[in-house]
Amino acid sequence: MPAYSIEQMLLEGQAEVKELFGFVKDNAATMDAYTIEKNIFFRILTIGLSAMKGYFAEKGTGDVGCFLELEDGSVLKRQKSILHKNYFSVFGKFSVPRTCYRADGVNGVMPLDAQANLPERTYSYLLQEWMDLLSIRDSFGESSWTLQKLLNLKISASRFEVVNRKSSNSYDDFYETKKPPSSESEGIIQTIGFDGKGVPVIKREAAKIQARLGKGEKRQKKKEAIVGVSYTIDPKVRTPSEVAENLVYPEKATEKRDSLKEQGVNATPIRASNTRRIASLERSKEDVMKEILKDVKTRDPNSKRPLVAVMDGALCLWTLLSSLLAGLNWVGILDIIHVVEYLWNVGNALHGENTQEGKKWVYDHLLAILQGRVGRVIGGMKQVLSKRKKLKSSQRKALKDTIRYFENHRKWMRYDEYLVAGYPIGSGVVESSCGHTVKKRMEGTGRRWSIEGAESTLLLRSVYTSNDWDAYWEKHREREQRRLYRKIPPLLGCSDDYSKTKAA
Numbered sequence: 020m021p022a023y024s025i026e027q028m029l030l031e032g033q034a035e036v037k038e039l040f041g042f043v044k045d046n047a048a049t050m051d052a053y054t055i056e057k058n059i060f061f062r063i064l065t066i067g068l069s070a071m072k073g074y075f076a077e078k079g080t081g082d083v084g085c086f087l088e089l090e091d092g093s094v095l096k097r098q099k100s101i102l103h104k105n106y107f108s109v110f111g112k113f114s115v116p117r118t119c120y121r122a123d124g125v126n127g128v129m130p131l132d133a134q135a136n137l138p139e140r141t142y143s144y145l146l147q148e149w150m151d152l153l154s155i156r157d158s159f160g161e162s163s164w165t166l167q168k169l170l171n172l173k174i175s176a177s178r179f180e181v182v183n184r185k186s187s188n189s190y191d192d193f194y195e196t197k198k199p200p201s202s203e204s205e206g207i208i209q210t211i212g213f214d215g216k217g218v219p220v221i222k223r224e225a226a227k228i229q230a231r232l233g234k235g236e237k238r239q240k241k242k243e244a245i246v247g248v249s250y251t252i253d254p255k256v257r258t259p260s261e262v263a264e265n266l267v268y269p270e271k272a273t274e275k276r277d278s279l280k281e282q283g284v285n286a287t288p289i290r291a292s293n294t295r296r297i298a299s300l301e302r303s304k305e306d307v308m309k310e311i312l313k314d315v316k317t318r319d320p321n322s323k324r325p326l327v328a329v330m331d332g333a334l335c336l337w338t339l340l341s342s343l344l345a346g347l348n349w350v351g352i353l354d355i356i357h358v359v360e361y362l363w364n365v366g367n368a369l370h371g372e373n374t375q376e377g378k379k380w381v382y383d384h385l386l387a388i389l390q391g392r393v394g395r396v397i398g399g400m401k402q403v404l405s406k407r408k409k410l411k412s413s414q415r416k417a418l419k420d421t422i423r424y425f426e427n428h429r430k431w432m433r434y435d436e437y438l439v440a441g442y443p444i445g446s447g448v449v450e451s452s453c454g455h456t457v458k459k460r461m462e463g464t465g466r467r468w469s470i471e472g473a474e475s476t477l478l479l480r481s482v483y484t485s486n487d488w489d490a491y492w493e494k495h496r497e498r499e500q501r502r503l504y505r506k507i508p509p510l511l512g513c514s515d516d517y518s519k520t521k522a523a
Contacts, residue, residue: 364417
């Protein structure tokens, strides 16, 4: 097959454009808008395929002369025959002709690969990116069907997984060199959070999690992914009564906000800025925490912002984070929603579910906690345990569980101080990251993952949900270019005569 000619490709493209408008003219009377639009789109893909061939015609075959000297001093001789590489673009598949240089004991080098930054595999970088965008949102099978429906390209589901794993290899390099957000786009408070979310794994992976079972234990079907977030936020000063009412009597809080809106008073919502997310199945809790703390250091190298950690009650995470932040000035805050959940357990146990008495009990005790009277709340519940002799076992359990929870986390429950400082007291960002970054893709009917397959998808979803996708893919292509072509000299930027098919 000869090299492409730019004139030939131009003629083909012009003929296809003429044919496209002829098709529209001939079928406008008989076809509805849907059918004509669909046909136009696929005909445009054909024109795009001719244009891509035209690009390689203009680029040439990579002929840089009779000899090619590599950086290590090796001298390669131009081969007579032209080698072809299949190139699978978003417009379709075609063959790319390339001049090859060889020498004994040295692998053949095709300069065009470096000149055009061709990927190692058949699939173009744009097609790989689109495959990844589909597969981090839907199953590999669904992604395969979607791509075939949209572009009429048939790619097996297994290929999506292979591309997915390859694309995630640039994750560490990208965040190692990523520039921090501009100071103008950042909030005043640096906030972090960590949590875990189970990922369903295949049987052989599940067996590794818990090889020996105790009596009555069931085999685990999930492995926990560790999720970390780093973001900044502006302070929002609130009163204890405002927070308590919003959490226990949300309808009253809504009425007040609506009333203020009618008076022309609109409260500006405080939102997280520049959220960095990471979810990993292979990395340890400590490694994920260190990655997030590295992000904090990059964004605030001089530690000018107050550092706040908001998490749920997982003591193992609190203990590990405390050791990593030892000697530093930081504030730990127990997620207020979990506090409310424990209060509701007691309120419902003592007064019945959906009762006004139970709701008032929760409100009064939450208000006391928000005012800094955690010790009195704990003491009051202990008194109920000791003085009320006719408590049911369920009531005793709710009281004991809540007392234990509050005592274990009391050092992170200084809400009166947090509210005055305007700190966030809810772990909504990391909680939503567990759902959006992990659960939304990893769970579903019949979905089971290998550790390696899950890890690559989680890392790419971390990039996607951190709004770093475009920058990541640019970095990934640059990294692949260095990996594949770093030994080929810079002089290969020139193009040869596209019409040559054999060496002179």
